[in-house]
Amino acid sequence: MTKIYNILWVDDEHDHPEMEPFIIQAEARGIILIGYSNFKEGFEALQRNLNYYDGVLLDALFFFDESSTTPNKKGLGASIGKLNELKGKKVFPHFVLSGQSSFTDEQNDILEANDLRCYNKKEPEDVKELLETIKSEADIQTDLQIKHENQSLFEVLKDYPDSARDTFISIFKGLKGFDNQFDDQLYFTQLRIILETIFRRANAFGLLHDKCVQVSGGKVNLYESYLFLSGLDTNHFKVNCSFTHFPKLIANNVKTIIHTTGAASHTSVVDITENIHIQAYRKGVNTTYLLYSLALQLMDVLIWFDGYSKTNSDIAKNKSYWQDLEYDAEGNKFEISEIERVAPNGWASVLLNNKTKSISVYKGDVANLNLSAGDKIKFTIKDSSQAQNITKL
Template sequence: MKNTYKVIWFDDEFKTLRRIREQAFLNDIELFGFTNAEEGIEELKNNIEYYDAAILDGIFFKNAKDSGHAYDDSPMGDVAMELVKLEDRKKLPWFILSGKTSFTKDKNRFAESFKEGQVYDKLGDNVYLSELWKNLKKESDSLEITQLKHKYPSIFSLCSDEYIGKKHFDRILQIVRDIENPSQILNTQDLLNPLRKVIEAMLTKLNSIGIIPDDIRNTPNWINPSSLFLSNKHNDYEHLEEIIHPVIGESFYRLLNLTQDASHDQGTKLGVDSYLAEKKSTFLYQSTIFLLLEIMDWLKPFIDNNSDKTKNLAKWRNKINPLESNENPGSLEGVVVKISENGYATFQPVGSIRTISIPPSMVSKHELNVDQKIKVQTEPSPSGTKTYIKAIIDKSKS
C-alpha cells in the first residue's frame, strides 16, 4: 500500500482547480478543500491530528456565508495564526499556493512573516506543483503521526466516512501509540472502553451493508448479540454460507467478551476490570489491541469486496421469523402445538424448526387450544438473543 497524505486545502475555487487536484492525486496526496477560513479553522480545531499538511491560497473567503469574489488576504492570516496556536497539539506543515501576483511577484505581509516569502505559483507550469508536493511530503514525513499512519496504513484507512468515520482517528492513534510505546501504558483498566467504541463502529458498518441483521442492531445491548451472530453462535440465526472468515468471527467474539466485561454497565462475569487493576503487566491489554488490529486489517478489503447489501442479506436467515410479514414486521403465523400443565403453550411458526413459548395469561385470555392456528406479534428480548410473543393478533376458531 502506497504512503498517502491527507492535506487540508484553503481555496475559494478548489472545486474548479482540476489540474491541481489531479496532480495531487498522482502524487498520493488527498486534498480536503475549504472555501473559507471559518469552516476550515473549525475543522483544524477538531481534527488537526487527521491531516499531514495544509495548503493555503493567498486570498479566499473569511466566512462560510461569503460568496462572489474573494479579495482580502486577512482570512489567510487568520488560518496561519490558528495553525500557530495549534502547534502544541501538532505542528502541521503548511504552504502557500497562490496565483495572485500580490503573492507570486510582490511581497505579501503574511508570506513574509510566516513563510519567509516562499509562495508556490498555482498558475505556473507543473514544475512548481512538483516542488510543492516534494517539500510537502518531506516535511510531513518528519511528523510522528504521519510516520504511524504510513506504518499502519490499513488501520488508519478506516478513518473515513466510507468505513467507520473520521471521529475514531484519535482513538485509533492512541491505540497504535500504546503498541509502539508499551512502557508508557498506564491504568489499563481504563483503556478498554476506547477499543469497545472502535469495535462498535465496525459492527455498525457491517450492519449497514447487511452483514449483521437489523433485528439485532435495533435492540438494546446489541453488541454482544452481534458478536454471537458473526461467530455463528446466535441461536436465532442460521448462516446459509460463510459470511466472514471463522477466525475473524471468533476474534470479534473473544475480544468483546473482554471489552464488554470490563465495561461497568455490561456486567463482570470475568472480572476483567478488577483483574487489570491488580496486574502490573500490560500484556492482556496489548493482546486485545493486537486482536483488534487484526480485525481492522481484515475489515477494509472485506467491505470493499462485499458492499452489495442485497447479496449479504441472502447469506443468512432468521430461524425464528423466516416468514416474517413485510406489512407487519415481527408478525408470525403458526400453530399451538402443546399446552403444558403449568399453563404455558408452545407456538410453532410456519416453516421454522424453533418454537416460542406463550405465557399462561395469553393462553387463558385467548382460550387457546392445541392445533389451533394463530398469528402473533413478536419482540426481541432486551439482550437481543431471544424472541418473545408480545401479542396474539389473530386466531382461527378451534
C-alpha cells in the first residue's frame, strides 16, 4: 500500500490548469495536495483538522483572505506565524514553492528570518527535490508514522468523523510511550461514540434495524444493536435478524467493548466512575492497558465492517432479513421453523438456534394440522422443549 501524505497547499493559483502537471507529479509520489487560495481559509482548515495534515506547502505571494484582490507577502508571513503558534499542538514541516525571482534568485527577509528555502517551481530538479523533501521530513512526524504503520485502519477512518482518527492517534501515541496519562472517562466515551457511528452506518446499509438507532430522539442503543447484528432477539424492541451478520469473534469484541465501557444503553450518558466493575479492576490494575486492548478490538471491528458493508450493500436484501417478534399473552415468543422430520410414532421435531436446539411437536397436533416434513409452522415453546399454540403457515 502506497504511503499517503496529506499536504495543505496555499497558493492563489492552486486550481489553475497550469498547476495540473505538478499536482499529478505529487500524487505519483503519494503526496495529496489540498489547495486553498488564501491564508485565512487554508489555516482554518488546518486548525479544524490538525491530525489530518502532514505538512504545509506555501506559495511566496498569495491572498490573505477571501476579500483580497492582490497576492502579497502578508499571507506568507501570517502562515509562518501561525505555524510557529501551533508548535505546542503539532509541528508541521513547511515549505515554500514559487516562481517569483524575488524569492528564488534574491535574498529574502521573510525566508532568511525563518531559515526557509524557496524552491523554484520553474526548475524541474527543484520541484523533484521539494517533493522528496516533503516526504522525508513528514516521515519524521509521529502522527504520520502512526498513520503509515496502520494504513488499513486510517483508510477506513476516512469515512468517519475526524474525532475518530484523533482518538486512535492519541491511543497509538500512548502505545508508543509518548503519553500514558489517559482519562478513561474521555477515551472510553470516544470508543463508544465510534461504535455508535459503526451502528449508524450499519443502519444506513440496512444491516441494522431502524428501531435500534431511533431511541429517544435518535440515540443508538448499543446493546440492542449488538444483539440484532449477532442474530439474537433484541430485549426491548421486539425485532431480530434472521441472518447473523457478526462473526463470532467480532460479536465478542463488540460485546466486550459495550460492557466494559459501561454503555449498556446509550453512548452519551455513561459515567465510568459509576461502573463498579471498572472501579474494582482499577484497585488492582491501574494501567492504560485495558483502554488499549479495547481500542485494538475496535480497530478490528472497524476494518471488518468496512469490508463487510461493501460486499453486503444491497439495502433491500439486508432489510428482508428483519423480523418482528410476536408474543402470546403470557410473554412467550412465537417462533417460526420448518418440520424437520415426523417420527414413526407420530411425533415431529423442529430445529431452532441455527439448528442446534430440537423442539418436539405433539403427535396430536401433527395429525390435526396434517403436518409433514418441510411444512412451516409458527409456535411458542412449553417447558423449553415442546411446541404449543401451533399454526401451520
